[in-house]
Structure formats: C-alpha cells, structure tokens
Amino acid sequence: MNTAGLAILIRMGNCLCAKKTIKVNGRQYYIREQLGEGGFSTVNLVEDSSSHKLYALKHITCHAQSDQKVALAEVEYHKALSHPNIVECIDSDLVGMPDLMGNRTSQVLIVLPYCQRGTLHDELMRRQRAGSHLDEVVVLSMFRQICEAVLCMHSAKPHPLAHRDIKTSNILLKDDLTPLLMDLGSVAKARLEISSSSEARKLQDEAAERSSMPYRPPELFNVESHCHIDERTDVWSLGCLLYALCFFKSPFDAVYERGDSVALAVVSGSFKFPEPHPFSQDLQELIESILKVNPDERPYVDWIINKVDQLINKSSGAV
Known part of the structure; x- marks a missing residue:
C-alpha cells in the first residue's frame, strides 16, 4: 500500500x-x-x-x-x-x-x-428564491393542520395552554409536507389575569425572551397593568404564519429586517399584501380577520378551522 x-x-x-x-x-x-x-x-x-x-x-x-x-x-x-x-x-x-x-x-x-425536509421556514426560503408560491389549497391544508395542533393545546386540561412562539421556524415538515408544531419551551398557561405593574412587566419580559418579534401579538409588546390575556395570543401568531405561507415571510419581517420598530408596526396593525399574487380575496380576508390588534376581536382557533374548511370546499368546487 x-x-x-x-x-x-x-x-x-x-x-x-x-x-x-x-x-x-x-x-x-x-x-x-x-x-x-x-x-x-x-x-x-x-x-x-x-x-x-x-x-x-x-x-x-x-x-x-x-x-x-x-x-x-x-x-x-x-x-x-x-x-x-x-x-x-x-x-x-x-x-x-x-x-x-x-x-x-x-x-x-x-x-x-428527524425531518430531512427541515422547517417551514426552510421550505418558504427555498420557494422565495425560486419565486414559487404554494398552491392555495396546499396553504389551507397545511394551515388547517397547524391550527389543529394549536387547538389541542388550547383545549388542554386542567387549563388551556398557549404555545407563545408560533412561527415558520417552529414548524417541522415531513416529506409529504405534513406540518409538526415543535419547540414547546415557550408553552405557558394561556389565560392570565394581570392585576399589577410587576405582573405586567414579568409577562412582557418573558414574551421578549421567548416570543419572536415578527410573530408576537400586540398585547405582549406592551402589557397593561390590569388586563386579561388568553389563548388568542397564538391566534395573532397564526395570522402571521398564514400570511407567511402565502408570501414567504411574516407581514412584519420586513420591518424587523430594516431595523424599524416592529412593536410600532404590530401595535398599529399596519401591513400590506404584496402585488401581484395568486391568492383569493377570501384568503386575504381570512388573514385580515385573524390579525386584529384588539385580542377581543380575534376569533378562536375552532372558528378559524371551520372557516378554512369552507374555503377548502369552495376551492375544490364542493357545495
């Protein structure tokens, strides 16, 4: 040798x-x-x-x-x-x-x-580079499955749980595009009664540490000293994720990347749909109905699932 x-x-x-x-x-x-x-x-x-x-x-x-x-x-x-x-x-x-x-x-x-395909973030970045949007029915199907996972958390006993960091990089994808919600390190009790400024600061600090800014709901950027927090913190994040399924990134990612104030953009509820795009008016309206700055105006996840089912049936031509 x-x-x-x-x-x-x-x-x-x-x-x-x-x-x-x-x-x-x-x-x-x-x-x-x-x-x-x-x-x-x-x-x-x-x-x-x-x-x-x-x-x-x-x-x-x-x-x-x-x-x-x-x-x-x-x-x-x-x-x-x-x-x-x-x-x-x-x-x-x-x-x-x-x-x-x-x-x-x-x-x-x-x-x-181990999922060889990686995360939803990885998939969307590949598609953005190729200029290849997901088909609307695929978007709705994947989103529905993610909502089902979140509903499981919101229906937990003895008390509802919130994920508090739903985002594209916390969704694993199996080879057939089945989504898996991961990273339960941010999970907490969904419903909280905040009754003092110290409690408000504690929750705000936890959110700053565990909840990614472009997906964080308005009520966790500036927690009031007397307020009620519930599982609809996750609903805001789901709205950002549905937007990303369509347009590759959260509606507030561009603000974050520019170094501008994400908190200001989120609290104002200011976002736009890029033009042109291949998605229906119904889907745009669903995103708008979820991304309500006032959490009391946001739907619960079971309402979203029913709405998604209606859109899937409409897209497939079912009556």
Whole structure:
C-alpha cells in the first residue's frame, strides 16, 4: 500500500475512533452534525448506535434550578400533548444538577424525530428564491393542520395552554409536507389575569425572551397593568404564519429586517399584501380577520378551522 493510501486509512480510523457519542437513558447515539442553536440549547443530528436511525437531539443547558424547571416542563408538555401535528418526544433524560456557586450545569436531553425536509421556514426560503408560491389549497391544508395542533393545546386540561412562539421556524415538515408544531419551551398557561405593574412587566419580559418579534401579538409588546390575556395570543401568531405561507415571510419581517420598530408596526396593525399574487380575496380576508390588534376581536382557533374548511370546499368546487 502506498503512503497516500495509508494516510487515508489512518484519517478514516481517527474519524471512527473520535466519533462523538452521547447517551440518553442508557441508549447510545452518535452525533453527526449540528442542526441548530439558540439561547441555551442546541439541536444535533444523531444516529442511534443500534438501529442506525436518525433523530434530532435537543440539548438544553441549565445554569440554575429555574432553568431546569423550565426545560423539564418542556418534556412534560410533550408527554401531555399527543397529536399528529405536534412533534413527538421519543425519549428524554436529565444529566447532572445545576449549581451557580459551584459553576455546574445540568443538561436536559430530548430525542425528537428527524425531518430531512427541515422547517417551514426552510421550505418558504427555498420557494422565495425560486419565486414559487404554494398552491392555495396546499396553504389551507397545511394551515388547517397547524391550527389543529394549536387547538389541542388550547383545549388542554386542567387549563388551556398557549404555545407563545408560533412561527415558520417552529414548524417541522415531513416529506409529504405534513406540518409538526415543535419547540414547546415557550408553552405557558394561556389565560392570565394581570392585576399589577410587576405582573405586567414579568409577562412582557418573558414574551421578549421567548416570543419572536415578527410573530408576537400586540398585547405582549406592551402589557397593561390590569388586563386579561388568553389563548388568542397564538391566534395573532397564526395570522402571521398564514400570511407567511402565502408570501414567504411574516407581514412584519420586513420591518424587523430594516431595523424599524416592529412593536410600532404590530401595535398599529399596519401591513400590506404584496402585488401581484395568486391568492383569493377570501384568503386575504381570512388573514385580515385573524390579525386584529384588539385580542377581543380575534376569533378562536375552532372558528378559524371551520372557516378554512369552507374555503377548502369552495376551492375544490364542493357545495
């Protein structure tokens, strides 16, 4: 064997020996590559060492008990919310204990399905580059499934839950375009009675940390000291997502990208439909009916699903 061939074999051997592994509940996975990163969490593509199936492994680093509590709540929400359009938690594990004084952290590991197609954001960016809109019936079908996932959360017992960060990058897509709502780290009780300025500031700070600006509802930008918050925070985000399904981005993404005030644009409810476009007046009116600045004027998700069904039937020619 020549020197070059030997060098290649040595490099291959080094790669195999150095392959990083991680264990979740005693099950070993090879780490293939990083898929995403944000805040205190990373998502890696991993391979089960026994079955060789691919998964996405979410790795949350917890610096304090409060961080760990939030991360473990995400696991519990996965267990409580079983739905075909909510991503499944395949396994989970807690490693270590956080200790600020001792500069120690814990790790919450969550094994999730791997979707090769990526997120809805990825799909829409590919389509934007190609100038290829989704067909209106496909838009309505995908949106309906996402609404069904959200309805599952809003119907949760003993109290309704809100996702609070619905956006295109939190929707995974299966190969057949079936959407899966993911990232339950922002989930919280949907209905809150805010009765003081300190409670209002706390909710506003949480929203600033967990809810992406171009999809955040007006009432979470400037939380009043005496107000009622309910699941229609998610309905605003769904309106932004429906707009993105049609036009590739949230109606407030351009404001964000320009560096202008997203809060001002959202609170004023100011957005436009790009022209020309292939979508019906009915679909535009549905978006407008959802994106109401006053949450009391917004519909609930079951009304939206019924409306979408009517539009699908109309588009397919059904009576």
